[in-house]
Amino acid sequence: MSGRPTREPQASQTREIGGVTLHLSAPDSTDQNWIGQDAILQQLLACWLVVDPRDLPLSPRLTGPPGIGKTTLAMAAARLRKQPLFINQCTADTRPEDLIVTPVLAEKGSIAYHASPLVTAMIVGGVCVLDEGNRMNEKSWASLAALLDHRRYAESIVAGITIPAHPDFRVCVTMNEDESTYEIPDYILSRLQPTLGLGFPTREDEMEILKYHLPFAETELLALTVEFLQQAHKLKLDFSPRDGINLLRFAVKRMAQDAHHPIGRDSAWREALFCVLGEEAADLENLARKRRRAMGSQHAPMGLGDLFFDPDDPLHPDAEIDPFDDEDDEDELF
Numbered sequence: 001m002s003g004r005p006t007r008e009p010q011a012s013q014t015r016e017i018g019g020v021t022l023h024l025s026a027p028d029s030t031d032q033n034w035i036g037q038d039a040i041l042q043q044l045l046a047c048w049l050v051v052d053p054r055d056l057p058l059s060p061r062l063t064g065p066p067g068i069g070k071t072t073l074a075m076a077a078a079r080l081r082k083q084p085l086f087i088n089q090c091t092a093d094t095r096p097e098d099l100i101v102t103p104v105l106a107e108k109g110s111i112a113y114h115a116s117p118l119v120t121a122m123i124v125g126g127v128c129v130l131d132e133g134n135r136m137n138e139k140s141w142a143s144l145a146a147l148l149d150h151r152r153y154a155e156s157i158v159a160g161i162t163i164p165a166h167p168d169f170r171v172c173v174t175m176n177e178d179e180s181t182y183e184i185p186d187y188i189l190s191r192l193q194p195t196l197g198l199g200f201p202t203r204e205d206e207m208e209i210l211k212y213h214l215p216f217a218e219t220e221l222l223a224l225t226v227e228f229l230q231q232a233h234k235l236k237l238d239f240s241p242r243d244g245i246n247l248l249r250f251a252v253k254r255m256a257q258d259a260h261h262p263i264g265r266d267s268a269w270r271e272a273l274f275c276v277l278g279e280e281a282a283d284l285e286n287l288a289r290k291r292r293r294a295m296g297s298q299h300a301p302m303g304l305g306d307l308f309f310d311p312d313d314p315l316h317p318d319a320e321i322d323p324f325d326d327e328d329d330e331d332e333l334f
């Protein structure tokens with residue numbers, strides 16, 4: 001055990017395992033629907049099905065860029081299965097006991113044992129989302145090896161007990177595609193299968209997502225934001241539905257702020273764009289070109305064309321067709 005026991009929080013439900021009383025974590029009660037992209041929701045639900053008494057559920061990885069909806073998808077799937085949901089936020093300093101059982105200083109100097117959200121889900125037969133799993137170090141992952149294969153149990157060194165998982169226990173891991181803090185070892189990755197990769201939503205779905213979260217936003221503001229996000233997706237820039245929600249929320253607030261001197265819609269939206277995503281987001285094509293160039297200089301193999309043409313030269317044999325080339329000026333955002 002590393003570190004001293006921490007002070008005990010408020011009273012909680014308890015369960016006895018192997019003669020040790022465990023205080024359970026509270027489930028997450030956020031009401032979260034999943035909009036659009038039904039295929040990936042069905043894939044996740046299929047992973048958690050058990051089709052025969054000899055069958056076992058799978059523990060998939062949900063991958064994709066930040067803000068695309070990984071955590072939301074897992075939460076919505078747990079809700080559809082009508083199971084309590086527990087979220088274990090993983091960080092670079094998550095220790096094995098943080099994932100399993102933590103000792104806490106209780107009354108009269110005694111020690112109380114607190115079950116993590118993961119272990120609580122194992123005990124009550126809930127769903128656990130190991131959120132941002134790629135931030136966690138190997139030692140912590142190693143403590144989950146038995147749980148993630150046919151053994152389905154976890155050992156708490158601190159409490160000296162083995163905790164078997166309830167048959168209804170289900171788990172998935174969300175992972176960002178950005179730089180991870182640690183490389184997850186292969187023997188763990190092979191237990192986190194299959195990989196379900198989230199893509200950006202379609203125009204219609206993106207509109208529904210924004211409307212769901214900001215039903216009070218003006219139609220024109222919603223349309224401006226969807227147009228912006230769709231252009232960014234086309235150009236393979238990682239602006240996400242979360243960025244759209246933040247941008248819209250700020251624009252709506254700025255417009256509502258002063259009834260006597262209201263800020264115009266377009267300037268409120270543009271201000272929100274600058275404040276939320278930075279000035280360079282105003283010129284998506286230029287930003288995409290810069291990113292491509294940065295990535296190209298890192299990874300792209302040199303082709304024959306690279307010897308004779310600048311990467312941005314339209315005459316370059318590998319030049320990408322610009323998706324906005326044939327659009328009218330009226331269609332542009334600025």
Ligand SMILES: Nc1ncnc2c1ncn2[C@@H]1O[C@H](COP(=O)(O)OP(=O)(O)OP(=O)(O)O)[C@@H](O)[C@H]1O
Binds near residue numbers: 070
């Ligand atoms: N299909 C969707 N339906 C409903 N809400 C969505 C959907 N996709 C994204 N969102 C909303 O977008 C925001 C970001 O989603 P979420 O937090 O799940 O992203 P994430 O991929 O887990 O991001 P991170 O990698 O930063 O943890 C949330 O407010 C979420 O509700």
Ligand SMILES: [Mg+2]
Binds near residue numbers: 072132
């Ligand atoms: Mg998340």
